[in-house]
Amino acid sequence: MSVLTNNLELFLRLFGQTLQLFAISAVLSLVLGTLLAALRVSPVPVFRAIGATYVTVLRNTPLTLVFVFFLFAYPLLEILRIEPYTAAVVALTLYTAAFVCEVVRSGINTVPVGQAEASRALGLTFTQMLGNVVLPQALRSVVPPMTSTMIALLKNTTVASGFAVPQAGSIRDALSEQGDNVLFGLIWVAIGFVVLVMPLTYVQQVFEKRWSVAR
Amino acid sequence: MSMVLFDVPGPKARVRHKILAVAGIAVALAAVAYVVMRFIATEQFTARRLDWINYKQIQLSLLEAIGNTLSAFAIGAVLALVFGALFAAARLSDHAWVRTPAAVIVEIFRAIPLVIMMFFFYYGLPSTGIKMSAFTAVVVSLMLYNGSVLAEIFRAGINSLPKGQSEAAYALGMRKTQVMTFVLLPQALRAMLPTIISQLVVLLKDTALGFLITFEELLRWGTLIGGDAVNFGRPMISVMIVVALIYIGMCLLLTWLATYLEKRNRRNKKVIKTDNDDAGQVQLGNASAAVGGVTV
Amino acid sequence: MRVRTLAAVLLTGALALTACGKEGGPGETPAPAGVFDVAKDVKVEGSPTFEKIKTRGSLIVGVKEDQPGLGYKDPTTNKYSGFDIDIARLVSAKLGFDPEKIQFKTIQSAAREQALINGDVDYYVGTYTINAGRKEKVAFAGPYFVAGQDLLVKKDDSSITGPETLKGKKVCSVTGSTPIKTIREKGYTEPENIQEFQGYSQCVTKLLNGEVDAVTTDDAILKGYASAEEGKLKVVGKTFSKEPYGIGLPKGDDALRGKVNDILQAALDGGDWQKIYDGTLGKSGSSAQKPTIDRY
Numbered sequence: 001m002s003v004l005t006n007n008l009e010l011f012l013r014l015f016g017q018t019l020q021l022f023a024i025s026a027v028l029s030l031v032l033g034t035l036l037a038a039l040r041v042s043p044v045p046v047f048r049a050i051g052a053t054y055v056t057v058l059r060n061t062p063l064t065l066v067f068v069f070f071l072f073a074y075p076l077l078e079i080l081r082i083e084p085y086t087a088a089v090v091a092l093t094l095y096t097a098a099f100v101c102e103v104v105r106s107g108i109n110t111v112p113v114g115q116a117e118a119s120r121a122l123g124l125t126f127t128q129m130l131g132n133v134v135l136p137q138a139l140r141s142v143v144p145p146m147t148s149t150m151i152a153l154l155k156n157t158t159v160a161s162g163f164a165v166p167q168a169g170s171i172r173d174a175l176s177e178q179g180d181n182v183l184f185g186l187i188w189v190a191i192g193f194v195v196l197v198m199p200l201t202y203v204q205q206v207f208e209k210r211w212s213v214a215r
Numbered sequence: 216m217s218m219v220l221f222d223v224p225g226p227k228a229r230v231r232h233k234i235l236a237v238a239g240i241a242v243a244l245a246a247v248a249y250v251v252m253r254f255i256a257t258e259q260f261t262a263r264r265l266d267w268i269n270y271k272q273i274q275l276s277l278l279e280a281i282g283n284t285l286s287a288f289a290i291g292a293v294l295a296l297v298f299g300a301l302f303a304a305a306r307l308s309d310h311a312w313v314r315t316p317a318a319v320i321v322e323i324f325r326a327i328p329l330v331i332m333m334f335f336f337y338y339g340l341p342s343t344g345i346k347m348s349a350f351t352a353v354v355v356s357l358m359l360y361n362g363s364v365l366a367e368i369f370r371a372g373i374n375s376l377p378k379g380q381s382e383a384a385y386a387l388g389m390r391k392t393q394v395m396t397f398v399l400l401p402q403a404l405r406a407m408l409p410t411i412i413s414q415l416v417v418l419l420k421d422t423a424l425g426f427l428i429t430f431e432e433l434l435r436w437g438t439l440i441g442g443d444a445v446n447f448g449r450p451m452i453s454v455m456i457v458v459a460l461i462y463i464g465m466c467l468l469l470t471w472l473a474t475y476l477e478k479r480n481r482r483n484k485k486v487i488k489t490d491n492d493d494a495g496q497v498q499l500g501n502a503s504a505a506v507g508g509v510t511v
Numbered sequence: 512m513r514v515r516t517l518a519a520v521l522l523t524g525a526l527a528l529t530a531c532g533k534e535g536g537p538g539e540t541p542a543p544a545g546v547f548d549v550a551k552d553v554k555v556e557g558s559p560t561f562e563k564i565k566t567r568g569s570l571i572v573g574v575k576e577d578q579p580g581l582g583y584k585d586p587t588t589n590k591y592s593g594f595d596i597d598i599a600r601l602v603s604a605k606l607g608f609d610p611e612k613i614q615f616k617t618i619q620s621a622a623r624e625q626a627l628i629n630g631d632v633d634y635y636v637g638t639y640t641i642n643a644g645r646k647e648k649v650a651f652a653g654p655y656f657v658a659g660q661d662l663l664v665k666k667d668d669s670s671i672t673g674p675e676t677l678k679g680k681k682v683c684s685v686t687g688s689t690p691i692k693t694i695r696e697k698g699y700t701e702p703e704n705i706q707e708f709q710g711y712s713q714c715v716t717k718l719l720n721g722e723v724d725a726v727t728t729d730d731a732i733l734k735g736y737a738s739a740e741e742g743k744l745k746v747v748g749k750t751f752s753k754e755p756y757g758i759g760l761p762k763g764d765d766a767l768r769g770k771v772n773d774i775l776q777a778a779l780d781g782g783d784w785q786k787i788y789d790g791t792l793g794k795s796g797s798s799a800q801k802p803t804i805d806r807y
Contacts, residue, residue: 043221043228046236050243060416060466061459062423065434069459072438072713073451075720077253084706108220116220126221134220155328162427162686164706172334173686173707183339190327190335197326269533270587429619429709440586442712444739445579449716 003175003184010174015192018167021085021157025092026150032093033100040105043126051101058098063159066091071163084164088157096153103149107142108134140211147204151197168192254452264450267440268457280436281461287350287422287432291357292415298358299365304395306370317366324363329424332356337428349430353422361418368410372403408480412473416466423462433458533587547600553607558766561606564633570608572599573618573632573759577710580735580792582637584617591615593735594791595756598655598775599636601783602758605774624648627759634771635759638729641805650764651757652771654802655784659750660690661730663718663737666745671725673749674699680724681706683714690728693752711736719743729754734795746797755802772804779804 004011039051058066070087082090111134119129161169168189175185224232254260267273305317324332336352347355376399384394404411426434437458441451555561564570574595575582582595600610618626623639626632627649638658641651662682664671671680677700684691686707695705706723708714714726715736726733730746737744758775760768778784779801788799 041220043224044232044235044239046239046243050239056467057459057463060420060463060470062420062434062462064423064426065437065455065459065462068426068434068438069455072441072716073455075717075722076259076449076452077250077257078720079253081720081722120222129220151326155326158328158330159424159427161330161334162709164683164708169328169330169334172338176338176687177692181342183335183342186331186335186339190331193328193331194323194326198322201322201326267586271533272587272589276586276589427709438710438713439577442710442716443586444712444715444736445583446585446587449719451716 003181004188007171007175007178007180007185011168011171011188011192014166014171014174015168015196018154018157018169019196021088021092021160021165021167022154025089025096025157026153028089028093029096029100029153032097034104036097036101037104037108038130040101041108041130055098055101058095059102061095063091063095063156064162066095067159067163088160088163088165092153092156092160096149096156099149099152100146103142103145104135104138106145107138110141111137140207143211144204144208147200147207151200151204154196154200155193259450259452261448263448265453267443267447267450267454273440276440277436280431280433283350283430284419284422284432285465287353287357287425287430288415288419291354291361291422292418294354294358295361295365295418296411298362299369300400302362302366303369303373304400306366307373307395309391321363321366324359325367327360329356329360329421330427332360333424333428349425349428352428353425353430353432357418357421361414361421364414365411368407368414369400369403372407372410373399375406376402405480409473409477412469412476416469416473419466419469420462433461547604547610549604549609550607553605555606555766555770558764558770560633560761560764560767561770563630564606564608568608569612569614570603570606570634571614571616571632572603573623573626573635573637574599574615575620575637576617577712578638578732578735579739580795581731583735584615592791594656594731594787595636595638597787597791598758599634601778601787602634602636602771602774605777606770623759627761630761634767638732638754639757639759640729640754641757645759646807648762650760650762650768651807652760652768653757653775654755654805655758655775656731656756657800657802658729658731658754658756660693660727660752660754661733661750662747663715663726663733663744664724664747665718665721666743668724671747673747674751677725680704681722683708683717683723683726684728685709685711685714688728690752694727715740715744730797731756731792734792734797738792738795746795748797755805769806772806776804 036051036054039047040055042048042051067088070082070091071084074087075081108130115133115137116129119133124133157167158169160167161172171185171189172182176182222228258264302317302321305313306321308314308317333352333356336347336355337349340347380398380402381394384398389397422430422432423434425432426438429435437454438451440447441454442449574591576584576591578593578595581593582591583593584591596615599615600613603610603613616626616632618632618635618637620637623635623637624645627635634652635649636655639645639651640658641654645651662671662674662677670676674694674697677694680700681704682691682694682700683706684694686709691705691707694700695702706714706717708717711726711728711732714723717723718726719740725747726736730748730750733746737746758771760771775784778787784801792799
């Protein structure tokens with residue numbers, strides 16, 4: 001307990017940075033992921049291929065490798081200099097977007113075929129139909145798995161520990177530098193994550209129950 | 216579904232699509248070309264920076280690193296499957312004193328980031344006198360985390376089986392354990408195979424987190440060779456491309472195995488259609504949500 | 512069918528990979544002449560470690576593998592080189608064992624005491640700072656080098672001349688290391704300007720790219736990187752701490768400690784030490800003070 005009370009400021013500050021990292025990457029990956037999903041269902045085969053390639057590559061690459069790439073390999077190309085924090089956001093966003101894309105796409109697939117056919121009969125264009133008919137309906141089957149994806153993103157922020165980006169995972173470094181008990185420190189970090197994740201899991205289950213009946 | 220989203224294109228649309236396609240290709244090519252130009256401009260592909268591929272010792276150390284990654288994966292996967300089966304069975308137990316702790320453990324391990332678990336086993340535990348090698352810490356963490364997720368997948372799989380299966384087994388006079396091990400688990404395993412394999416892909420990718428606790432796996436090998444200034448002038452780009460290709464290759468092989476099994480499964484008559492399709496759908500949805508939590 | 516094709520492709524790939532391996536490294540530095548002449552009929556009365564070495568017939572020495580110029584393992588040959596390595600070879604030769612037969616064993620910083628206590632290595636040479644805490648667990652011969660915390664900057668950077676000029680500059684070092692702790696505690700630069708990575712090599716990459724302004728740790732390590740980068744980097748040369756490097760020995764083996772101290776003294780007096788320095792760290796262009804052996 002003393003590890004936590006003595007370092008309360010440290011714990012709060014770093015968990016705060018975890019949440020900040022999470023929030024920024026979450027928003028960006030939702031936007032990018034939805035755009036990718038639009039590419040993947042578009043009528044233009046080339047767009048579908050681009051979307052599919054992106055998803056295949058990013059989904060089969062370890063996140064740690066994406067981090068290593070943006071922290072240690074990308075700077076060698078001397079394109080645009082980025083801070084480690086930006087690099088972490090980029091890595092998390094690009095990686096998570098691939099999963100967001102797949103969640104949105106499978107959500108679109110759950111919308112009954114008749115809906116799309118009806119909107120076409122009404123003369124809606126592809127974008128109109130996607131934006132006004134299909135996506136709003138897909139949302140309900142998207143929300144539960146999307147919550148899971150976001151929970152994963154929250155936990156994945158800890159990968160930044162090895163890459164000079166302070167967040168909850170760096171609490172260990174700070175504690176061991178001060179000579180504090182790392183074991184109990186890490187248990188508190190774990191508890192912190194359980195506390196953050198549990199409500200999200202609960203919300204997800206509620207949505208899932210409610211909407212699985214409605215469907 | 217995605218094909219239903221749009222009409223068969225007419226002549227105008229076809230022209231538009233062609234223009235868009237050309238534009239799309241142009242943008243994609245421009246992006247690739249720009250990156251390749253940066254590669255060349257910053258001399259990433261000079262003979263010296265590619266020379267590392269030629270050395271026998273480096274090839275051997277690469278094979279060794281892949282071996283370490285694969286053995287962490289293999290052992291972690293087997294342990295996670297066992298852990299998952301045990302805890303799925305425990306969560307479905309009739310006794311609350313078995314069910315509740317199992318549920319709590321599974322939920323907790325699913326909520327803790329894998330990195331924190333690895334730190335705990337590698338940096339935290341030694342102060343209590345329990346020393347773990349980086350390899351053991353990685354394997355144990357992979358087991359606890361993926362095992363918990365697999366437990367949820369198994370449970371969803373068992374729940375999706377028709378009630379008649381267990382009822383029939385009980386009617387034959389089988390005991391609870393027998394019903395579980397001989398009737399329910401094998402069928403659930405079969406039904407959930409694709410989901411299980413995609414979870415194993417996740418496990419394979421997660422071995423790379425061992426990088427953070429100095430486990431000598433593929434990614435660590437990459438940073439070591441890629442950071443070599445003495446012989447090759449830091450060939451980080453070319454090394455990382457190779458490492459990424461190896462990871463993607465390994466994961467695709469596993470995914471391909473999953474689709475292959477799924478196809479074979481569909482042909483197989485032994486598979487039982489679940490009770491009613493909707494219920495099965497919901498349960499599968501549940502499981503995929505559980506997986507979604509980790510696939511990322 | 513597809514499985515077989517795939518297996519065939521993999522097999523040919525593996526064969527192609529192992530078939531065309533180059534042996535040996537791009538460049539090797541020969542050992543300085545005369546330094547490693549093997550002594551004959553060496554006796555160390557009352558040393559259990561020496562008895563163990565004699566029955567085994569060769570030495571096992573703990574070293575580091577990721578510090579060019581000090582303790583570096585060439586990935587193309589798996590051969591070790593550097594100042595620490597040559598000191599280890601010198602000691603071996605003067606103990607009467609052919610330095611070619613030394614088995615080098617990479618031991619990470621955190622595991623050094625344990626390796627000596629367990630007897631996994633006969634002695635340890637790897638930027639091992641002598642201090643009171645460590646003396647309780649292991650014995651030290653030497654120091655064979657006195658390092659001090661210093662700064663590595665780009666060759667053309669004249670704005671950084673010492674720790675007090677670091678304000679507003681980005682400083683990089685290894686996570687959890689003493690040097691970065693000193694920077695933080697003394698407030699040499701702002702906390703947000705401190706970057707920590709797992710290895711010095713990663714910091715050096717960042718320095719070369721201009722993403723950080725200075726790398727800090729012991730000057731010996733920095734000199735190694737400066738000489739590996741051939742004229743792109745320089746060590747500021749204003750040390751602000753004292754790190755006497757010793758040869759770690761099993762605690763209680765005073766006979767061997769005395770013998771190793773004699774060997775080091777002779778090398779310092781005779782010029783072998785200078786030859787070793789010139790052949791390794793001296794290539795960075797900076798000279799070094801000879802240490803005074805501390806027979807505690």
